[in-house]
Amino acid sequence: MAGSVVRAAPGPRGPGWARLNLYRVLLAVAVLAVWEFATDRWVDPFWFSSPLRIGAHLVEMVGQLDLFRDLWVTMTETFLGYFAGAILGVLAGLVLSRLETLARVLDPFIVALNGIPRVALAPLFIIWFGIDIKSKIVLASTLVFFITFYNTFAGIRGVEPAFKNVARVMGAGERQIFLKVILPAASPWIITGLKMSLPFALIGAIIGEFMAASKGLGFRLQLYTGLFNTTGAIAVIFILMIMMIAFNAILNRIEDHLLRWRPKTPMGGEATEVH
Numbered sequence: 276m277a278g279s280v281v282r283a284a285p286g287p288r289g290p291g292w293a294r295l296n297l298y299r300v301l302l303a304v305a306v307l308a309v310w311e312f313a314t315d316r317w318v319d320p321f322w323f324s325s326p327l328r329i330g331a332h333l334v335e336m337v338g339q340l341d342l343f344r345d346l347w348v349t350m351t352e353t354f355l356g357y358f359a360g361a362i363l364g365v366l367a368g369l370v371l372s373r374l375e376t377l378a379r380v381l382d383p384f385i386v387a388l389n390g391i392p393r394v395a396l397a398p399l400f401i402i403w404f405g406i407d408i409k410s411k412i413v414l415a416s417t418l419v420f421f422i423t424f425y426n427t428f429a430g431i432r433g434v435e436p437a438f439k440n441v442a443r444v445m446g447a448g449e450r451q452i453f454l455k456v457i458l459p460a461a462s463p464w465i466i467t468g469l470k471m472s473l474p475f476a477l478i479g480a481i482i483g484e485f486m487a488a489s490k491g492l493g494f495r496l497q498l499y500t501g502l503f504n505t506t507g508a509i510a511v512i513f514i515l516m517i518m519m520i521a522f523n524a525i526l527n528r529i530e531d532h533l534l535r536w537r538p539k540t541p542m543g544g545e546a547t548e549v550h
Contacts, residue, residue: 324506349492357473367428368431398486492511
């Protein structure tokens with residue numbers, strides 16, 4: 276009987292990946308071209324500016340050292356808030372998923388805390404932690420915490436009991452089952468929570484800068500909108516969008532590395548052929 280040979284289709288960095296990026300670039304160029312064409316014809320540039328005006332303003336901003344200071348402040352607040360909230364959220368999810376009684380006791384309190392609008396807490400954080408970056412970090416971490424917590428908790432609790440039973444039959448202890456079965460099976464949920472919470476870390480930093488700040492991209496955005504400078508405001512929004520795209524690309528690479536054991540699906544462009 277002939278043996279089976281498994282051949283993996285081209286990975287995400289193959290020709291399909293390049294073609295996908297080309298489609299994305301063409302779509303972005305088309306949207307910007309339509310926007311520029313509509314400016315002064317169907318759209319008042321006072322309200323929406325135009326790609327050329329925004330591009331010129333971005334070039335002008337790059338020549339200013341204040342932009343890099345604001346960018347550094349916002350990135351620092353975002354990263355520190357993200358890592359603090361993500362670490363605490365994942366740890367809390369891991370612990371409570373293993374302690375069912377404690378999870379049931381704390382459930383209504385966690386739901387109540389998660390139901391508090393973070394915008395309402397922002398002024399209190401400023402009073403408690405001051406107007407420097409600490410209050411923004413705390414605000415960002417509270418937004419990240421609950422997303423990562425619930426995803427981790429659901430991922431751990433959602434592992435099929437059959438997987439754990441098979442490991443027990445093979446002689447695995449509880450620690451081995453957790454490290455070799457439960458954690459790998461729940462890792463897609465955990466990583467999804469980490470990816471979903473990343474934009475909220477940036478949102479928390481920007482909201483905190485809206486409330487009270489003298490530097491940061493949120494402060495600069497509020498300054499431009501207060502001056503009715505839509506070109507400057509949209510330029511800052513473009514910078515925030517580019518930041519998020521870059522952060523998400525980094526997380527995607529980390530996800531590909533950590534989940535390299537997972538079989539690729541046709542949707543990902545990496546289906547396998549068996550002969």
